Amino acid sequence: MENYLTSKLFLPVIVGTNRKERKSVLVAKWLVGEMSKRAEIETRLFDVKDFALPQDDYGTALKDDFPEWRDAVIRADGLVVVAPEYNHGYPGALKSVMDLLLKEYIHKSVAFVGVSAGPWGGTRVIEAMVPMVRELGLSVTFSDLNFPSVQNKFDEEGTLLDTAYEQRASDFLDELVWLSRVLKWGRESLASKHHKA
Numbered sequence: 001m002e003n004y005l006t007s008k009l010f011l012p013v014i015v016g017t018n019r020k021e022r023k024s025v026l027v028a029k030w031l032v033g034e035m036s037k038r039a040e041i042e043t044r045l046f047d048v049k050d051f052a053l054p055q056d057d058y059g060t061a062l063k064d065d066f067p068e069w070r071d072a073v074i075r076a077d078g079l080v081v082v083a084p085e086y087n088h089g090y091p092g093a094l095k096s097v098m099d100l101l102l103k104e105y106i107h108k109s110v111a112f113v114g115v116s117a118g119p120w121g122g123t124r125v126i127e128a129m130v131p132m133v134r135e136l137g138l139s140v141t142f143s144d145l146n147f148p149s150v151q152n153k154f155d156e157e158g159t160l161l162d163t164a165y166e167q168r169a170s171d172f173l174d175e176l177v178w179l180s181r182v183l184k185w186g187r188e189s190l191a192s193k194h195h196k197a
């Protein structure tokens with residue numbers, strides 16, 4: 001029988017912008033490094049810039065055109081979304097990628113990393129994403145990671161300058177792991193109209 005307290009969790013990270021000069025990718029790569037230090041987590045970085053989305057179609061009809069993302073979400077126990085704040089909302093490219101799937105997300109966790117040039121660390125983009133992911137069936141953690149003034153947070157090699165983020169990331173991941181374990185147990189133990197136990 002599976003040991004729900006110790007089994008390894010698959011928690012992919014998606015970086016949510018294809019902007020050329022994006023800082024969010026530095027945040028995402030740093031976080032993947034922190035996640036990789038934990039034996040209980042397997043992760044993989046996905047990047048919306050790698051999704052060649054058509055201009056004339058949209059949504060779950062396209063999911064088999066993106067099998068790596070589809071299969072990763074099917075296998076995932078939860079997701080981390082690195083979301084830059086664009087006019088208090090999320091980039092359209094991120095929404096387009098999220099919309100490729102639907103039932104594959106149900107009863108899995110999601111944790112948000114907000115990234116902004118301004119002083120609020122993407123709190124507004126996170127708040128904007130919460131009602132959207134609810135429709136996908138995802139369950140949101142209540143510990144976010146916030147990168148305000150992100151343009152000042154990394155050196156030219158992409159090294160994070162503020163060591164306080166190590167503890168913040170640790171707390172953020174503890175919460176994500178907790179919720180992911182509970183939901184994994186739930187999906188596999190309690191039948192729902194959305195999935196078999």
Ligand SMILES: Cc1cc2nc3c(=O)[nH]c(=O)nc-3n(C[C@H](O)[C@H](O)[C@H](O)COP(=O)(O)O)c2cc1C
Pocket residue numbers: 017019021022023024025084085086087088089115116117118119120150151
């Ligand atoms: C279209 C657009 C809208 C933006 N709106 C905001 C905003 O509402 N608040 C903010 O703090 N920064 C805003 N920014 C700046 C981004 O937060 C900034 O680029 C930051 O580095 C994170 O995004 P990045 O990964 O694209 O670099 C905006 C940037 C763009 C391109």
